[in-house]
Amino acid sequence: MFKLKINVKNFNVSFSDNQILKNINMKIPKNTVTALIGPSGCGKSTFLRSINRMNDFSSNFKRNGSIYVDGEDIYGENVDVVDLRKRIGMVFQKANPFPMSIFENVAYGLKIHGLKDKKELFDTVKRSLKQAALWGEIKDKLDSSALSLSGGQQQRLCIARTIAISPEVILMDEPCSALDPISTLKIEDLICELKRDYTIVLVTHNMQQAKRSSDLTSFFLDGEVIESGLTKDIFSNPKMEKTEDYILGRFG
Amino acid sequence: MNLRRYSKKKGFLKLIRKEYLIEKGFFTLAMVMIATVLLMFAFVVIESLPAFGHSGFFNFLVGLRWSPDMNIFGIFPMIVGSILTTAISLIIAVPMSVSCAIYLEEMAPAKLKDYFKPVIQTLAGIPSVIYGFFGLTLIAPIIRNIFGGSGFSILTASVVLALMILPTIISLSQDAIKSVPNQFREASFGLGSTQWQCIKYIILPTALPGIITAVILGMGRAVGETLAVLMLAGNVSVIPSSLASPIRTLTSNIALEMGYATGIHYSALFATGVILFMVIMVLMIVSTLCSK
CATH class of the missing domain: 3.40.50.300 (P-loop containing nucleotide triphosphate hydrolases)
Known part of the structure; x- marks a missing residue:
């Protein structure tokens, strides 16, 4: 099976x-x-x-x-x-977004793997953020710093960043250890x-x-x-x- | 109520008094430092007033001729000289030292790094007169062979200046790169970045403010350096026509003539100091603005 x-x-x-x-x-x-x-x-x-x-x-x-x-x-x-x-x-124990905007954080992995087309870049970032259940909370502030997000949001951002480049396997190292129960459930x-x-x-x-x-x-x-x-x-x-x-x- | 009663007790008052004395003591010491700086500046300005009165501030600043024996004091070529030598030394030193810092922090094996640290510290500790000798015996002949002329030139002075500011920029940039949290590297590598991508997109942008501080401090050292430049630059007060032309900087102007200057000439050297002060301040402000 x-x-x-x-x-x-x-x-x-x-x-x-x-x-x-x-x-x-x-x-x-x-x-x-x-x-x-x-x-x-x-x-x-x-x-x-x-x-x-x-x-x-x-x-x-x-x-x-x-x-x-x-x-x-x-x-x-x-x-x-x-x-x-x-x-x-990989998603790390401590949420580790880069000191860039929310958008740039998710786009980084795509960019280093050669995706240049703006439209496609935006669509993939959007899809990843949606999949990470974060899109609704941050769709109006894609350009603000990722460090301004709460801990739970940062961790979901890191997950979005990871899935943006469509890996086959995701390794998660105690992803919820620093989060409150509600973020953990999410x-x-x-x-x-x-x-x-x-x-x-x-x-x-x-x-x-x-x-x-x-x-x-x-x-x-x-x-x-x-x-x-x-x-x-x-x-x-x-x-x-x-x-x-x-x-x-x-x-x- | 209780607090008020307690505060009337003797021990408490004693404690308060002690705290008060300690605080005022530190305050006084800090004020002494500030007063020293202000006094120095005031002293230089007061001594320079006769020269500014003699030539006029503006003429002193943009005058092209410096002839103390005829009481003509124009400092413009030396301002150009100071800025030019500093700029060229930075152009040489910054790429070298930043890439050196990146290599040492991000790529070099730990052992090499251990060997490198004392070397850089030694480089920082060598007296400037030794750098002058080095330039005199090695760099000046090379410049002479390539460009002709005497070999005492902007380029000679700038190359040696670049060597002198290398250790400052390297070790401060190293600190800046070291302070980039390791989790950023892990995150970047975890996304499948190459080492170069990680350095270019994550580490350098994050360390940039620190690197800029390093460059500003290196620049400060280059502007202020006197002896090595004096030994190598040729010290002719003219606007240079090429990089192989001799040049005089503000600092070497003071050092060269202080020994025998009297009267208005003496005051003109202090005025040079005032201008040097201003040049450094302008450079600092510009580079701080650039970093934002």
């Missing part, structure tokens, strides 16, 4: 001599939301940042094993990292909407959020995947004791 999008095989990561990820195996199907849960420092974010190779910027980053996206090893020799990051977008609704067009991997500390918005869940602990499966199974009937302890809030 599901088509495989990302396939992680025996993936290890270490920084200096610290092994952060140990032998990760994971299959992420297309058009699903996969939640990565686990206590702080367990390697979820590192794993997420491995999927679009953002860890490459750390000079002491070492990895072995492979991550396949559509069957192609993204750590292979002939991979164009810039193109990979275009295909695999973004969760958005995630459910986006699932139709994109494959989403979501790191979250919020169990309710994982439960509400994801199809699949993987539980990370100390750099290992303890348990993976359908979200409803994991939350109603976890196989491992550690998973149960964590989702019931007994530790972490």
Whole structure:
């Protein structure tokens, strides 16, 4: 029923001599939301940042094993990292709009990928902002600074910016951790909407959020995947004791 | 009620008095600084008045001839000289130092950066007379061979000036680039930008105010630099006909003649100082306006 999008095989990561990820195996199907849960420092974010190779910027980053996206090893020799990051977008924990206008923020990704036509640019920006459920709130002030928006609006702007360049996968690194409950709900609704067009991997500390918005869940602990499966199974009937302890809030 | 009763207590009054003294103390020190600047300016202006009275402010400013022995004081060629050497040194130094700062902050491996810092600091610490020597023995002959003439020229002085202001602009631009939040880089790379696109569209625009400050400070140093320019520029007070012509700047005019000047000539040198003050202020205001 599901088509495989990302396939992680025996993936290890270490920084200096610290092994952060140990032998990760994971299959992420297309058009699903996969939640990565686990206590702080367990390697979820590192794993997420491995999927679009953002860890490459750390000079002491070492990895072995492979991550396949559509069957192609993204750590292979002939991979164009810039193109990979275009295909695999990312939304960060802290909303990080550029210090430009709202319009320019969304248009930036399109411009650097060579879209020059003004009309098309505007249409795509509009469509992305609509899809990110932000258009109605800001359509009259596209030229004002993105930094004047509220935290929740900024995060939705970052999502709009990410989907503007039509990635295939969206990685979200605790996108709601700094937001109030109403903004959080808006973004969760958005995630459910986006699932139709994109494959989403979501790191979250919020169990309710994982439960509400994801199809699949993987539980990370100390750099290992303890348990993976359908979200409803994991939350109603976890196989491992550690998973149960964590989702019931007994530790972490 | 309680507060009022408490405020009548002795300890509280003592505390208030101490706070008061500390605040007034800092205020006095700050005022001393401001007074020093004002006094300096006033002193220079007062000393310059006889010269301005002698030539007239306007004639002093736009006069083309500087002949102290005939009591003719026209400073215009030196204003041109100061502005020209500063402008050319900036044209040489700004692209070099900004690209150097970008390289060091955005591309260079950490180790290279560590080696580079002391080098730049040393460059900033070399006395200007040494720069003068360097220009004298290396740059002047090169200019002489290429352009002819004596080799003491606008270009010679500007090249050495450019070297002197490099460290200022590099390290301040580096600070500006460093202060661009890393999340902007991540966001840009996350959207699939190349490194160059990230630098061009995100980092440079964000760091621009800081870079402009760096350039203004470099410019201030270039206008004020005296000794190295004096050793290299040829010091002839004429409007230059080419970049290989000799030139005299406002600062070197003062330094060259202060030793033996008397009477109205002495005052004319102070008047040069007043004009220098004004030139620097105009340049600062213009560049600050440009940055907005």
